[in-house]
Amino acid sequence: MRCELRCPRCGFVSDDHNMMRCPRCGSPLMFKCHEVRLDVNSGYASMWRYVNMMAVKPARVVSYGEGLTPLVKIGEVMSKLETRNPTGSYADRASSAVVSNIVRDIYRVRYESDFAYSMAFYARLAGSAISVVADPQSLDPYDVVEIASLGGSIEFDAAPDLYYENPLSVEGLKTIAFELAEAQPRAEAVYVPSSSGLLAISVAEGLDELVGSPPLEVVAVIVKGSPTPSMLGLSKSIRLAEIEPEEVVKSQVRLAKRGIYMKFLAASAYSYAAVEGNGIALITGSLRRSLQRKTKVGGTTMLRSMIISLLSRRGGLTAYSIWKEMSQYTLRGVYSALRSLELSGTVCARYTMEGSRKVKVYELCDGQAGEQNFNT
Ligand SMILES: [Zn+2]
Known part of the structure; x- marks a missing residue:
């Protein structure tokens, strides 16, 4: 297996594996690996069982059992429950990869709701501090409280040095593809809720790089009316699908009646998969922590x-x-x-x-x- 760090937009290849963004066009860099073979390290009960398949091997592993999320049927839809990750979101895979590979006293993270909260959790696990750099207009006030409860602080006019879209996040998120490959599910597609598109592209790249991976089509699901994810144009193999917001809300309500509380975006892939059939929905985040406040x-x-x-x-x-x-x-x-x-x-x-x-x-x-x- 060999990997290079390259820009998916303009093709720039970086010799410096610590570089995060393309110096030519500003796009996030990603590792492109070749000849990746399924190679499980059974010493880890987490996504780190795929450490031998990652482009970079960290000097330490900061882990809280993220990954190895269950594949279960909810109604008629085969669902991969990323909600079972430590902070209730798929973003834990990215955070664990980032904090394991980058050792810092303080992480200055650009605000992105689930990732910022997850990073606060993993930074604390590593004994480091976190400061979330946010635009007050786009900040969910609950996130401020929750990030603060994990010892994090919020800044409004600092420069972040870490973005959700970075090569290490992608390496962490590729483990979803490795888990799907190991499970060999009977499915034709995997439906991925998409806003920036980084998750969909990571799953697609993970499947694409792995020799002998199942022929799963990656479908990026967006809610009708929302902007097309900026990163999706970088992958030819991803299909874009739209779902009506009314359908997503109907799914959310139907699932809530069964005690399953999905975030709106997370429910979009489920909702689409219910219509299309024969695919796996990635359930990326739950409302659990919001509900927990009331209990x-x-x-x-x-x-x-x-x-x-x-x-x-x-x-x-x-x-x-x-x-x-x-x-x-x-x-x-x-x-x-x-x-x-x-x-x-x-x-x-x-x-x-x-x-x-x-x-x-x-x-x-x-x-x-x-x-x-x-x-x-
Ligand atoms: Zn570039």
């Missing part, structure tokens, strides 16, 4: 302290086994309490493999969680 009412404090007490005595338990010890609460309540304990840094999770299944195990944090030495 912090009386009773959950008690549940959280019971969980802390149990973990201090027994450690290393799955959510299910925790719930069995406190069955006066619902399993969903236990998950929600664990999630808020995770986000506050009290409880840390690690992943182990049980057969071919990724299992999440909770314990109290010892300050070093999440960082693994690449050589071990």
